[in-house]
Amino acid sequence: MSLAPLLPFVEWCQNTWVGGIIRGSTWLFPAIETVHLFGLTLLLGTTFIVDLRLFGLVMPRQRASLIAGDLAPWTWAGLIVSVLTGVLLFLTEAMKCFQNDAFRAKMVLLVLAMVFQVTVFRKVIAEDARVGSIWGKLTGLLSLLLWFGVGAAGRVIGFL
Amino acid sequence: MSFLHFFEWLQNTGWASALRESSLVFPIVEGIHLLALSASVGAIAICDLRLLGVLMKREPVSTLMKHVWPWSLAGYAVMFASGSLLFASEAVKCYGNGWFRLKVFLLLLAGVNAAIFHLTVYKSVAGWDVSATPPFRARLAGGFSLFIWALVIAAGRTTAYNL
Numbered sequence: 001m002s003l004a005p006l007l008p009f010v011e012w013c014q015n016t017w018v019g020g021i022i023r024g025s026t027w028l029f030p031a032i033e034t035v036h037l038f039g040l041t042l043l044l045g046t047t048f049i050v051d052l053r054l055f056g057l058v059m060p061r062q063r064a065s066l067i068a069g070d071l072a073p074w075t076w077a078g079l080i081v082s083v084l085t086g087v088l089l090f091l092t093e094a095m096k097c098f099q100n101d102a103f104r105a106k107m108v109l110l111v112l113a114m115v116f117q118v119t120v121f122r123k124v125i126a127e128d129a130r131v132g133s134i135w136g137k138l139t140g141l142l143s144l145l146l147w148f149g150v151g152a153a154g155r156v157i158g159f160l
Numbered sequence: 161m162s163f164l165h166f167f168e169w170l171q172n173t174g175w176a177s178a179l180r181e182s183s184l185v186f187p188i189v190e191g192i193h194l195l196a197l198s199a200s201v202g203a204i205a206i207c208d209l210r211l212l213g214v215l216m217k218r219e220p221v222s223t224l225m226k227h228v229w230p231w232s233l234a235g236y237a238v239m240f241a242s243g244s245l246l247f248a249s250e251a252v253k254c255y256g257n258g259w260f261r262l263k264v265f266l267l268l269l270a271g272v273n274a275a276i277f278h279l280t281v282y283k284s285v286a287g288w289d290v291s292a293t294p295p296f297r298a299r300l301a302g303g304f305s306l307f308i309w310a311l312v313i314a315a316g317r318t319t320a321y322n323l
Contacts, residue, residue: 030321034314037198041313044195045202048235049228059227062219070216071206151198152191159187 003098010098019091029092036085040151042078046071047147054124054131054140064131079114102160106153113146167251180249193242197316200235201309203228211302213293220289221298225282257322263315270308277301 013019022028050068052058059067090097097103124130124139170176179185209215210224247254254260281297288294294302 030318034317037313041198041201044198045205048199148195151195155191155194
């Protein structure tokens, strides 16, 4: 699939005044990256604990739906912070990101992870009876791989 | 032998040089460091937020300390091991970097904070285990831990920019 039709939009992103301001500052980019990491830490840390509950390794006596329900607002808060700061970082170097295979992989993984989260993951968590089964464990494993895959692909962007 | 001489020797060892020059292994170790950091600090943050009385209030504090805290330690071990490798490969640069020094100092501070918490107020956890809002000193330890870890992440990220 060719992504060429997106090019004018990416160029427009690159040329927004927001991107220009961040590019012109020594401090803004690292500062935004730091907040991006705060969001990622909340997102991955809370996901990690809920996934471990699906494996039966964390608080096995407490219902998974309660643990997931308690942590969900923090997971979503982490995601929102990551996405908002991520958009700012993208505006700063949109063309570079667009041509970066790790960035493309990250976006695909992000969409897959979010779709998985609101479909399979949500369904399995809602029915506590399924949590102990092999399907519950598989759901935890897939969730872990998808979300940590997003983080790993993000780290690789800077190396390509 | 001064620190600097030692770090020069360290980063010139065969394995440290190989790591620095590898276009595959170095990014992998960096990736492991980042993922271990998010798992570990995320798990610590859950414990800290419980101590502050803002999250998982229906769980006893000791349940989180028994079940979630060990995973943050496991993540910490991976983060420390991968961080040590990254440090060895660029020891002289890190040694001269103010942000890196700040980060090491903050890590020590986080450790001291956790030790004080465990040796003092946590000893009496039986008395406040199920209360939604733990005593002031427990909240203080949780809040301080969150603050320190946020600074560790900021210092770690800024280290790479040589600002």
